[in-house]
Amino acid sequence: MGGDFGPSVTVPAALRALAAHDDLALILLGDQAQINAQLSGVDPRLMQRLEILHTSVCVENDSKPESVLRKSKESSMFLAVNLVREGRADACVSAGNTGALLLAGRHLLKTLPGISKPAIIASVPLHAMGRNTYILDVGANLCSNARELLEFAIMGSIQASVVSRIGEPRVALLNVGHEEHKGTAIIREAAQLLQQTESVHYVGFVEGNEIFTDKADVVVCDGFSGNITIKTSAGVVRVIEQMLKQRASSSFFSRLLSLLASPLLKQLRAQIDPAQFNGASVLGLQGIIVKSHGHAHSKAFFFAIEQALKEVIDNVPSLIARRMEALQLTHGDALASHD
Numbered sequence: 001m002g003g004d005f006g007p008s009v010t011v012p013a014a015l016r017a018l019a020a021h022d023d024l025a026l027i028l029l030g031d032q033a034q035i036n037a038q039l040s041g042v043d044p045r046l047m048q049r050l051e052i053l054h055t056s057v058c059v060e061n062d063s064k065p066e067s068v069l070r071k072s073k074e075s076s077m078f079l080a081v082n083l084v085r086e087g088r089a090d091a092c093v094s095a096g097n098t099g100a101l102l103l104a105g106r107h108l109l110k111t112l113p114g115i116s117k118p119a120i121i122a123s124v125p126l127h128a129m130g131r132n133t134y135i136l137d138v139g140a141n142l143c144s145n146a147r148e149l150l151e152f153a154i155m156g157s158i159q160a161s162v163v164s165r166i167g168e169p170r171v172a173l174l175n176v177g178h179e180e181h182k183g184t185a186i187i188r189e190a191a192q193l194l195q196q197t198e199s200v201h202y203v204g205f206v207e208g209n210e211i212f213t214d215k216a217d218v219v220v221c222d223g224f225s226g227n228i229t230i231k232t233s234a235g236v237v238r239v240i241e242q243m244l245k246q247r248a249s250s251s252f253f254s255r256l257l258s259l260l261a262s263p264l265l266k267q268l269r270a271q272i273d274p275a276q277f278n279g280a281s282v283l284g285l286q287g288i289i290v291k292s293h294g295h296a297h298s299k300a301f302f303f304a305i306e307q308a309l310k311e312v313i314d315n316v317p318s319l320i321a322r323r324m325e326a327l328q329l330t331h332g333d334a335l336a337s338h339d
Contacts, residue, residue: 009297012298081101109285119137140223149193168201173187
C-alpha cells in the first residue's frame with residue numbers, strides 16, 4: 001500500500017525478488033483486491049511463497065507521524081512492523097511515510113542496548129565503477145550529540161561491511177574542513193571518541209565535495225546535514241541528466257556525437273542510476289526496517305528488498321548489539337560522560 005504507486009510497484013518487485021531467491025517468502029500487507037489485480041497469470045510456484053494480509057487502512061504521506069500510533073494501528077505499515085516484532089517476519093520494507101515508519105519502529109521494536117537513537121543510512125555512487133559510500137544519518141534525527149555520532153559510525157561501519165563486503169570500512173565525519181579545530185564542538189568531541197574506538201577505522205574529517213571521491217566508505221553526520229546532502233546529490237544527478245538530453249538534441253552534430261557516445265552514456269546512466277541505491281535502512285532497532293523512496297518504481301523497490309535480505313542473512317541488529325556491548329565494556333566511563 002505504501003509509496004506513491006502502491007501495489008502497482010510493490011507487487012511486481014516482490015515477484016521479481018521471489019523469482020531471484022528460491023528460499024525467500026514474502027508477506028504483502030494492503031488491500032487484497034488491489035494486490036490480487038497485480039497477480040494475474042503469476043507462476044503458481046511463486047504464489048506458494050507469497051502471503052497476503054488484508055487491510056484497507058494506510059498511513060498517508062501527508063499524515064502526521066504520531067497518527068500511526070493513535071489511530072492507524074490497523075494500517076499496513078504498523079502491521080508490517082508488528083510482524084517483525086512478533087517474529088513472523090525477518091524484515092519490513094516500506095515506501096510509506098518516513099516519520100510514521102520511524103515512530104512505529106521505535107515503538108514496536110525498540111532500540112538496541114547501547115543505542116540512543118536509530119539512524120537512517122543511505123548510499124551514493126562513487127566515481128569508481130561499482131563502488132558506493134554510505135551516509136548516515138540522513139533524516140531520522142535533526143540534531144545529534146557526540147555519543148550518538150559515535151553510535152552512527154559503529155552502525156555504518158557494520159552496514160558497509162555486511163552489504164558492500166568491505167573488510168575494514170573507512171569512517172569519516174562530515175565537516176567544514178580537515179583541521180582538528182574546524183567544526184562544531186559536537187563534531188570535535190565525536191572525533192575524539194572515534195579516535196579512541198579501535199573497532200572503527202576512523203580516517204578523520206571529509207568535506208561535502210569529497211563524499212564522492214572514495215576518501216571514506218562511511219560518512220557520519222546529523223540527520224539535518226545528511227538529508228540535505230542526499231537530496232542535493234539526487235538533484236544534481238537529475239540536472240546533469242536533463243543537460244545531457246538537451247545537448248544531445250540541440251544540433252545535428254550533437255545528435256551524431258550522442259549516437260557515437262551512446263555506449264559510454266549507457267554505462268554512466270547505469271552507474272548513477274538511483275534505483276540501485278534505493279533502500280535506506282533504519283539502523284539501531286531490534287529488528288530490520290528498510291525504507292524505500294516514496295516514488296520508487298518497481299526496479300528500485302526490488303533493490304530495497306534485496307538490501308533487507310542481505311541484512312537478514314547477516315543479522316545486522318545482532319552484529320550492532322555485540323559491537324556496542326564490547327564498546328561499553330571497553331569505554332564505559334568515557335561514553336557515559338558524553339551522554
